[in-house]
Amino acid sequence: MRFLIILVSLLTLNFSNSQTSQENSVFIDKIYDEALSNGKSYEWLDYLSNQIGGRLSGSINYERSVKWGKEELNLLEIDSVWLQPVMVPKWVRGAPEYAHIETRPGNNISVPIVALGGSISTPSIGISANIVEVKSFKELRDIGRDSISGKIVFFNRPMDVTLINTFQAYSGSVNQRTQGAVQAAKLGAVGVIVRSMTTTLDNYPHTGSMYYEGLSISQRIPAAAISTNGAELLSSMLSLNPKIKFFFRQNSRNFPDVLNHTVIGEITGSEKPDEIIVVGGHLDSWDLGDGSHDDGAGIVQSMEVLRIFKSLDYIPKRTIRVVLFANEENGLRGGNKYSEVAKLKNEKHFFAIESDAGGFTPRGISFDTSDTEFKSLKKFEKYFNDYGVSFLQGGSGADIGPLKDGNIILAGLRPDPQRYFDYHHAASDTFDKINKRELELGAATMASIVYLMDNYKL
């Protein structure tokens, strides 16, 4: 029997090292067919979104999502599933926020706001003050302390709707949200209102992280996002009468760090078990919607990669690890911890891909690697021609970013970006905004590139 075993091993080895273009195409077709015919991502996301819902770090819902993720991965009968502990920030929104524009004493127009993640509360009676509109930190500094002190600063620079890549438009505006409070507090402002980061005009305020950086506790001021329609209204009213007052009240609070977990599952590699391929997204979300696009989609697509491999009886050569990262939104603690542990254990990560840009039709895979490596990878692009997916150089994903070490090839799934910021961090990020086929195509795209990378440079 030994002879036969050796022969079979040799044949298997030979096959695995010399996948032809034709074999790759056939297998990738099978991946897409499986995702579109028997996919489980949509059903999983239905549960995660509608039965669990928003799952902010440190919340009960986050704990429930960890339990769910672990159980579902166990059902896939992969080689191992475990939890990686990580201390995360705990921020709680508290009672619903309220705000109004006071056009004259007793005449108030309410506008929708939400506290920014990490923001302190207002005093329980709220804050009422004159309000100064600015479009940039430079404009804020030019106005200066004398005119800012004691007032609320209203950051109202819209996302640039003419940018086709909405993520680029987001990058161009989001510093108002993340650093606005620090910049305004330094000039004596008593609160900050930020125009929501979205390309639409609607009534949803969009939350997101903000930081106090070096500010002492006594210097900190509360910060909230206002809906874009609310921002337009406020701006109009200010242009009519710069002396109107703004009132807002919020009840948010930061608690000491708590223990959360990143969920990890893997299929051990059959040939190079020590070389790890990561496919992942982040399991936490903001608390307003149910986090279907950000990043429930990335979670179920990543899980689906392993399900597809199991279902097609594909035996990976390298170790394929699905990672459901904790605490991307307000801390990146899960991603940092994962990378820290990997270094401690001297793990070799060969490739990592993250899906954290929504569950829309996949249009590209972005690679963060050397020009030489990208040129070499570019030869795989042909396998995606029929699926409308192209390769580009750029970023990957926040959670896998800390793994960057000069060797690992990092990648990010790039879905169509037009609708993403309609829902991002808002109460409107819900399961009904997900299209089943689009979600499944994203999962198949991830599985296909993971398959190719599993067979790359063996």
Added chain:
Amino acid sequence: MRFLIILVSLLTLNFSNSQTSQENSVFIDKIYDEALSNGKSYEWLDYLSNQIGGRLSGSINYERSVKWGKEELNLLEIDSVWLQPVMVPKWVRGAPEYAHIETRPGNNISVPIVALGGSISTPSIGISANIVEVKSFKELRDIGRDSISGKIVFFNRPMDVTLINTFQAYSGSVNQRTQGAVQAAKLGAVGVIVRSMTTTLDNYPHTGSMYYEGLSISQRIPAAAISTNGAELLSSMLSLNPKIKFFFRQNSRNFPDVLNHTVIGEITGSEKPDEIIVVGGHLDSWDLGDGSHDDGAGIVQSMEVLRIFKSLDYIPKRTIRVVLFANEENGLRGGNKYSEVAKLKNEKHFFAIESDAGGFTPRGISFDTSDTEFKSLKKFEKYFNDYGVSFLQGGSGADIGPLKDGNIILAGLRPDPQRYFDYHHAASDTFDKINKRELELGAATMASIVYLMDNYKL
């Protein structure tokens, strides 16, 4: 002064004949910026969908949409706007349809159906009969007259969800809807139930055209679409008990042809006014939803092309004509009439593009032209790289198809096709399914290719 005028004319002429790549890029950027910043397509579609609604040929709503289209084009202050008369079929759905599966006498499970466009009514008391499920015309013929006669035929071949291009999947199934009644009637069936043409599993029946072809009036049988969930249920119940009965009732009716109009507007060309470029979509829709994607989107995108040119002070060299075609859905009379009149008038059509595949993110422009011409046009593809739009060879649009004559270059806008058949011809094709940016990007893509074609081969 004459000298100056000649000089200016020469300079203008020179510019218009030698657009450089750089000039083209800059102008196309302006087109996209204009569409995304000041676009009117979304506001127009809001009115057409929500204030007028579904606009089947021969209906009052169709007349209202003609009036609206003419008025809006007049407001653009283009050179001329007129109506082209055309006789169209008039089919009326009548009272709401009803259907149930009778598992045993007195035990009925209702399922959602809608009459197919063009279908006759059932008798007023409905039809109750045994039902035979088939997946193809071959299977129907193999079963044969003896087993079909007196029964209802249930065509249940699903759209192939593994096809990435959902239009291809539609083509592979739609003959059940268009020809199912004829095929079944020839074998003595008393009615036809067709699985809805959609890639989703849901409760919306999707209507669409069907034809009796050579069948005499006495041979005609009524045909209806059942929702995909209804089809799955019916199929399951039939597999448990092939003797169950099916009941359906509908009240649809064909009337004599009536007069409708295609709406046409144009900017007369400054250099080659006799060479016509058409940009269009179809103004009619099915009656169930408000026809936002099919084809309200194409209508407002086509109108937007002219608005953008006016707004950017672009003076076309050729005549740019927007055509809001009548009666695409159940007759194609508008497209046929337009082409017939063009031939009678010896009009020279240089280029035509239609948008009739939904208002989603534009991903391609499909050209129906010779290989040589396509190769030459392909050099324009670079202008669309930043907008994620690629060029392909294939079909164009139903309404402009009749213009094909060996000279005209035909084209079709190709939006992302994943969601289209979720809504196609169903009550769910409504304005809330439209994304403003996606719609605007489609309009900008149309305007950009029209601009390039206006300057092509001058």
